[in-house]
Amino acid sequence: MPIITLTTDFGEKDHFAGAVKGAIYTELENVRIVDISHTISPFHLTEAAYIIQNAYRSFPPGTIHIIGIDSELNPENKHIAVSLDGHYFICANNGIISMLTNEINPDKIVEINIHDRITSNFPVLDVFVKVACHIARGGTLDVIGKSISEIKELTGIKPVVNVDSSQIIGNVIYIDNYGNVICNITKSLFEEIGKGRDYKITARTASFTKIHTHYSDAINFELPSDKREEDGKKLALWNSSGYLEIAIYKSNPSTVGSASTLFGLGFRDTITVNFEK
Known part of the structure; x- marks a missing residue:
């Protein structure tokens, strides 16, 4: 069928x-x-x-x-x-x-x-x-x-890498139902350009020096539950589609807020990765 x-x-x-x-x-x-x-x-x-x-x-x-x-x-x-x-x-x-x-x-x-x-x-x-x-x-x-052999291209879906490969400039391409912000920097591009170097991700007022694989990776479960930083904790991660995502743990745009609302990030806004030279 x-x-x-x-x-x-x-x-x-x-x-x-x-x-x-x-x-x-x-x-x-x-x-x-x-x-x-x-x-x-x-x-x-x-x-x-x-x-x-x-x-x-x-x-x-x-x-x-x-x-x-x-x-x-x-x-x-x-x-x-x-x-x-x-x-x-x-x-x-x-x-x-x-x-x-x-x-x-x-x-x-x-x-x-x-x-x-x-x-x-x-x-x-x-x-x-x-x-x-x-x-x-x-x-x-x-x-x-x-x-036909060619189709129209969307603008702004490809990130830009600077001449000396010390920086990737990406843009927000999607905001999901939780207010998590997805940008057009893929894990494969990040690894190709970064080559294992230390880095800093900047998204308006937010910055990150670590990218997680799961949302819960940002939580220290060795601490008692009443001492953990959970709701409202910011994090960067590779989402299930292999794109760089800026998120708030257990975000809710109506209560604790979301990455989009708390950091003022919207469609096409810039997210930058700077690698150590």
């Missing part, structure tokens, strides 16, 4: 997500639909790219991923279908897929050209669903589009 996932900024209030599911079931009764997220911040391409990058690998090969963010068709925002890493991605050519193609070369990219056969002012419902169901039936990408 084919799997089709949905990642959109439609939210939960309106009919859009339900209508898309209904259209898929109308085309294909024997299909599984999985919601990755419908609460992407409106038109937030980097946020959507981060979420789909970290979600798709958990699905079996052959899964089809519809990404409904900034999908209105216009001369500068065409629609594409991409075969990559054994999966299919259907979205607008607005840079949203470039976080994936920066790491893995796509097998095939086509610019979707079936719009003249479909009357649509809701492309995710009409165009993307048609393409997804075509692929789910075993159809090829060549039937629904013309091959």
Whole structure:
């Protein structure tokens, strides 16, 4: 049974997500639909790219991923279908897929050209669903589009390394539900540039000289519970996706606060790693 996932900024209030599911079931009764997220911040391409990058690998090969963010068709925002890493991605050519193609070369990219056969002012419902169901039936990408070799790139998703490799300048690319701040510095880049040197991470008013693997690694469990620094403790760690994350232990934006609120960090803000020379 084919799997089709949905990642959109439609939210939960309106009919859009339900209508898309209904259209898929109308085309294909024997299909599984999985919601990755419908609460992407409106038109937030980097946020959507981060979420789909970290979600798709958990699905079996052959899964089809519809990404409904900034999908209105216009001369500068065409629609594409991409075969990559054994999966299919259907979205607008607005840079949203470039976080994936920066790491893995796509097998095939086509610019979707079936719009003249479909009357649509809701492309995710009409165009993307048609393409997804075509692929789910075993159809090829060549039937629904013309091959292209390049796609748009998102700006600000790659960190900058200075000339003497003593500094990495990264940017916040995502803030999760706990207010933890994820930046675009990966563990692999950090190790490649750092080569085991001591370092200092700076994120506005916060600084760190150690990166943990788990949130609880920052807590000294040898101390009695009433003497530990737990709630509100700041830490840096490599998250499960291999990105540098600035966090507050057991954070809650409504009570103890979060890394985003306590340090004043938002999307695209700078996080810097300085290595000893």
